[in-house]
Amino acid sequence: MVEANLTSQREAAEAPREADDPRDSLVVRFGPDKPLKLDAGVELSPFQIAYKTYGTLNAARTNAVLVCHALTGDQHVASDHPVTGKGGWWETMVGPGKPIDTERYFVICPNVVGGCMGTTGPASTNPKTDKPWGLEFPVVTVRDMVRAQAMLLDHLGIETLFSVVGGSMGGMQVLQWAASYPSRVFSVLPIACATRHSAQNIAFHEVGRQAIMADPEWRRGRYQLEGTFPRRGLSVARMGAHITYLSDAALHRKFGRKFQDRENPTFSFDADFEVESYLRHQGISFVERFDANSYLYLTRAMDYFDLAADCGGVLANAFKGTPTRFCVISFTSDWLFPTSESRAIVHALNASSARVSFAEIVTDKGHDAFLLDEPELFAIVRGFLDGAGNARGLARQNIAAKS
Amino acid sequence: MSNLTVSNIARTPGDARVDLVLMAEMIDRGARVLDVGCGDGELLRLLGESRDVDGRGIELSREGVNECVAKGLAVIQGDADTDLADYPDDAFDYVILSQTLQATRHPRVVLEHMLRIGRRAVVSFPNFGHWQVRLQLLFAGHMPQTDILPYSWYDTPNIHHCTIKDFRQLCEATGVKMEKGVALNAWGSPLRLNAPWWFWNLFGEQAVFLLSRKS
Numbered sequence: 001m002v003e004a005n006l007t008s009q010r011e012a013a014e015a016p017r018e019a020d021d022p023r024d025s026l027v028v029r030f031g032p033d034k035p036l037k038l039d040a041g042v043e044l045s046p047f048q049i050a051y052k053t054y055g056t057l058n059a060a061r062t063n064a065v066l067v068c069h070a071l072t073g074d075q076h077v078a079s080d081h082p083v084t085g086k087g088g089w090w091e092t093m094v095g096p097g098k099p100i101d102t103e104r105y106f107v108i109c110p111n112v113v114g115g116c117m118g119t120t121g122p123a124s125t126n127p128k129t130d131k132p133w134g135l136e137f138p139v140v141t142v143r144d145m146v147r148a149q150a151m152l153l154d155h156l157g158i159e160t161l162f163s164v165v166g167g168s169m170g171g172m173q174v175l176q177w178a179a180s181y182p183s184r185v186f187s188v189l190p191i192a193c194a195t196r197h198s199a200q201n202i203a204f205h206e207v208g209r210q211a212i213m214a215d216p217e218w219r220r221g222r223y224q225l226e227g228t229f230p231r232r233g234l235s236v237a238r239m240g241a242h243i244t245y246l247s248d249a250a251l252h253r254k255f256g257r258k259f260q261d262r263e264n265p266t267f268s269f270d271a272d273f274e275v276e277s278y279l280r281h282q283g284i285s286f287v288e289r290f291d292a293n294s295y296l297y298l299t300r301a302m303d304y305f306d307l308a309a310d311c312g313g314v315l316a317n318a319f320k321g322t323p324t325r326f327c328v329i330s331f332t333s334d335w336l337f338p339t340s341e342s343r344a345i346v347h348a349l350n351a352s353s354a355r356v357s358f359a360e361i362v363t364d365k366g367h368d369a370f371l372l373d374e375p376e377l378f379a380i381v382r383g384f385l386d387g388a389g390n391a392r393g394l395a396r397q398n399i400a401a402k403s
Numbered sequence: 404m405s406n407l408t409v410s411n412i413a414r415t416p417g418d419a420r421v422d423l424v425l426m427a428e429m430i431d432r433g434a435r436v437l438d439v440g441c442g443d444g445e446l447l448r449l450l451g452e453s454r455d456v457d458g459r460g461i462e463l464s465r466e467g468v469n470e471c472v473a474k475g476l477a478v479i480q481g482d483a484d485t486d487l488a489d490y491p492d493d494a495f496d497y498v499i500l501s502q503t504l505q506a507t508r509h510p511r512v513v514l515e516h517m518l519r520i521g522r523r524a525v526v527s528f529p530n531f532g533h534w535q536v537r538l539q540l541l542f543a544g545h546m547p548q549t550d551i552l553p554y555s556w557y558d559t560p561n562i563h564h565c566t567i568k569d570f571r572q573l574c575e576a577t578g579v580k581m582e583k584g585v586a587l588n589a590w591g592s593p594l595r596l597n598a599p600w601w602f603w604n605l606f607g608e609q610a611v612f613l614l615s616r617k618s
Contacts (some may be wrong), residue, residue, distance in 0.1 A: 298532045327472065328479075346479050350486075353463035353494045355457075360465060379473040387475020 022118025023082035028155050034147050039141040040065045049152045050118025051075050055102035063394050064158045065335030067109040068173035071298050074117040077109040095241040097381035102395050113148045114298050116291035119348040134219035138176035142305045146176040160184050165189035167370035172305050179318040185387040187325040192370045194341035195379040196306040203297040208237030212292050221293050227290040234292040235283030242282045243322050246365035247333040315348035326356040336367040421591040426525050429613045434496035438482045440503030444471035468528040484508045487516035495521040504528045505561040518616050527611040532566030532604040567604045
């Protein structure tokens with residue numbers, strides 16, 4: 001445990017470096033001539049987007065797939081993470097021969113605005129002060145994230161996306177793409193998400209934020225300047241959130257009431273139970289790779305997400321006359337973004353006569369199921385993209401990718 | 404929702420279900436089609452391949468839906484009784500209800516929705532007036548079980564059986580025009596077109612009707 005803490009301290013110190021100068025990533029810098037107009041009413045400029053690509057763009061520029069990451073994800077979707085050294089967060093989904101087949105599609109995965117892995121966020125250096133942004137960073141929304149992604153695509157010369165895919169906060173971006181740029185997206189795959197963040201979800205996020213801000217090391221968001229890091233607060237926030245990503249059944253199956261490396265309770269507040277030990281590990285390993293302020297900003301962005309509110313309160317207006325093909329996916333045991341939320345999306349799409357598929361997958365793995373080994377999820381994503389790819393006239397295997 | 408044991412249905416030499424081929428033939432090329440109770444998507448696939456149709460489906464069973472989506476079909480999980488109300492008027496050229504009418508709670512409401520959402524409707528159903536059905540009840544004295552109605556009375560999803568004659572009356576009552584009709588005998592062959600209605604009602608094991616709104 002002591003060793004783990006030392007590691008996390010070291011890695012936390014590296015965080016600002018990753019935020020300004022990300023390793024193993026491509027970076028586009030947008031100068032003062034191309035500011036990002038934020039919903040908060042201010043402009044972010046200059047700013048940068050860190051991203052990764054996999055596969056090859058075809059000559060017609062029609063095979064690009066945008067993968068949107070979730071709250072604590074990043075651009076390293078299918079390759080090793082530069083900080084943790086672990087494999088990509090969606091390696092099971094993205095790669096050669098995988099459902100999002102990089103031999104057929106050109107995959108782009110950007111880090112979101114407000115993130116901490118190379119796209120401008122609170123951990124980045126504010127060029128005006130030459131210090132980390134911290135809480136001076138403007139509050140961003142999911143729509144801002146998507147606006148920035150559209151600027152990235154303009155920069156890359158990609159007019160239309162073959163598909164936009166993502167789960168959870170990534171799914172929110174997917175829905176925002178479909179609402180903001182219907183003519184730029186041929187198909188979308190929003191997974192385990194909703195068109196608005198529920199009161200319960202906002203409540204969970206608030207607990208996480210309060211845990212961070214209650215940590216004395218947070219220093220009102222100025223920890224980078226003062227050489228501290230709110231490890232305990234961020235770790236507790238992650239522990240709480242992690243419970244919401246699982247399910248009672250999955251926790252019971254995995255841990256039950258089993259003791260951790262002991263036969264009997266110690267009658268103390270050590271991590272007697274396996275589930276406690278697991279959660280502590282989740283918290284500790286999270287602070288190695290994530291910025292605390294970034295966590296505040298991104299949870300806030302999710303809280304503010306309400307697609308219907310942007311369209312006069314009528315969700316169907318968000319998708320009126322949309323030409324985009326939708327495939328909505330939910331999981332039976334996901335209580336953070338339950339199937340009823342996905343059904344609301346489907347109802348709105350039906351009312352717009354949109355071309356929509358909707359599948360609910362039976363699993364006890366909770367919200368996190370979208371990141372895990374779920375053969376039915378893979379079959380559905382593969383089938384949907386195959387069908388859309390044929391309709392789009394994409395070659396089964398990208399010729400350029402073979403050379 | 405499509406509650407037939409598919410293997411029991413007569414098939415063409417190309418291994419397509421005869422009733423589905425008949426339904427497909429009633430649909431214009433390139434039309435927008437909603438298949439209510441689309442099962443494993445066999446009809447939607449057939450329509451896409453043979454009629455270049457822009458097809459959507461609703462299916463009650465999760466297995467059916469997921470199978471359809473994995474095949475690249477635009478299908479959602481839903482219930483004919485509750486979810487048709489979400490669709491706007493005139494959203495489709497055709498709304499299809501294949502072997503599902505008798506399993507809905509409110510067949511009349513479903514039929515009305517179908518012709519609100521679509522300009523035309525295609526409905527197929529097992530004919531409860533078929534002679535085998537009549538004979539089983541008359542002589543054996545138990546609820547009929549046939550190749551296309553294989554269930555016991557206590558576990559059948561079919562709660563609103565009707566005969567061809569009954570269905571004609573429903574169409575009259577709801578102001579629906581029957582444009583075309585085909586009845587299939589137990590071997591899956593269409594009955595003579597000039598046969599009288601009582602003949603269809605007695606020898607048709609299943610029937611397919613193309614319906615439109617009475618203007």
